[in-house]
Amino acid sequence: MSSDIHVGDPLLVIEDLKLEFKTEEGTVKALDGINITVKKGEIHGVIGETGCGKSVTSLTTLGLLDNNARIRGGEVLYKGVNLLKMNDEDLRQKIRGNEISMIFQNPSTSLNPVYTAGEQIKESVVIYQSDDKKEAQKLVLDELDRVKLPDPEDVYDKYPHELSGGMQQRVMIAMMLACNSNLLIADEPTTALDVSIQAQFLKILRGLKESRDLSILYITHDMAVISEICDVVTVMYGGQIAEKADVHELFKNPKHPYTIGLIHSVPGVMESIEEFETIPGTVPRLINPPSGCRFHPRCEYAREICKEKKPELEEIEKDHFVACHFWEEVE
């Protein structure tokens, strides 16, 4: 695998990914033509409500999907290699940890309860950095210090349940950092943390991006977090992409009614909003998704054509894509 990828070059390219789940109730079309490009040294945010396919996208990248998932088309290219065509053993040896690592939503369940924090970080240090015992231990302490855990020697010997949520999450990051991978997938990593810890966590991630040119695919349902940390944002709805733009552009000039709804439903992100609004209705069930534009039952701009024809993703300005028939009318 070539390593001559520079900042700004595409690192992970997900192209027209289609994926279904076979369930007893029927086929769930979880992803329907997803396009995401994560560039080297970029933090790419993916936002959407529960069940819109954010997490599935990230699990597909690492080949960690459940047995009932069927990929129906598309490619996941990492440094030009299609990960979907790789077998599990190759993925494990060449990709997972090595190139791409992942932080999960709930730190308290993501750590092995029977080993101390230090032991667990040592697992990845031993695989990816040094298998000399003494040196590995020192490297673990370095990693703990790097994520600003106070008193690393003490944390080293603590079991996960003896640490607070924020500390557990830092241990998780330290564990993933020790892999020295190029792409970090963070799947709602701050959901289980309180707001002050969350801010520290985001700071660490941004620091990593700057010092190591780490690329991050940041998955969340929190617009505030997106505005805080991301460079580029993809808005997902019902397994499809609704809008995609640079973060400033997206907040300044949102064009998809769903994006606008998301922005307006967060207090304090846009100062001009005095009262926050909600988006009516709930996320569609993807066993039997709405026809045409999947957002039309909840959309105030919806007309006949929205029920019949699926809107294509259009580039309305440079690097600003929207999938809506009436984006010109939307305000």
Place this chain on the structure above:
Amino acid sequence: MTKDDSYFGEKEIDLEKEIEDLKKKETSQIELVWLRFKRNKLALFGLGVLLMLIIVAIFAPILAPHDPIKTDIYNTRAYPSLEHPLGTDQLGRDTLSRLMYGARIALLIGLLVVFVSGGIGVTLGLIAGTKGGWIDEVIMRTVDAFLAFPTLIFGLALATSLGFGLYPVIIAVGLVMWTRFARITRGEVLSIKNEMFIESAEAIGESKTHIVLRYFLPNILPSIVVMATIQIPWAILAAAALNYLGVGIQPPTSSWGEMVKSGSVYMQFNPLLVTVSGMAIVITVLAFNFVGDGLRDALDPVRRGGK
């Protein structure tokens, strides 16, 4: 580390306080288990009995007043005396000495059987649980088939075909008992299979074998330990039953099962032999059960009162 590696300026005050709090309550896992175990008086009593039993078994040659296989035809079926505190058997052998040496056999059987059956059961359970699919089906249907046999008859058949002695008994009882370990292990594996920490281990690229040995096994170990303490008395009982029926360990080696058998023949003349050897079995089995119960509660407070 260079300066660039510092991702944010100051360490936070609240976290430092948190660490202080953690330092104050330095209680390790094992200490915690011991604290909970101590609360159960029966379990503590059982542990005491077991320790005594182990000491007796180890130091039997020193502690026993007589040679356990030395016969004395002028002093058979004797009542307790200073020379023979628990009397003698039908061949004039000292009952106390034979009991002490019998403890060695009983404990050895208990431990080795659990090793054999636990080894087979846990390995197969891990394979069934982690692999799933047809491998799981084959293993678990085999377990069902084994369980369909009446255990004692099955053990009897196995022990008879394997010949006499200590090891045939151990293998026979072990082959009868592995199924429970397999079931428990598989169940526990399935219950943690979808935990995030397994997934995160996969995400850092750990190998399958490594995940089984370092993630699954240690996490299900408490259940296996509890299972083992419950299985040991079972094994002792089963071995005693086999000895009573005449297979397995043969005289003159002393085993509790064999002692119950010879004692029961002349029960109406001198009930002491059958009583003390029977009591030895009962006390050992109960002690193990108490310890097993105590351990189960101590390792898993959630399950307390259940089952």
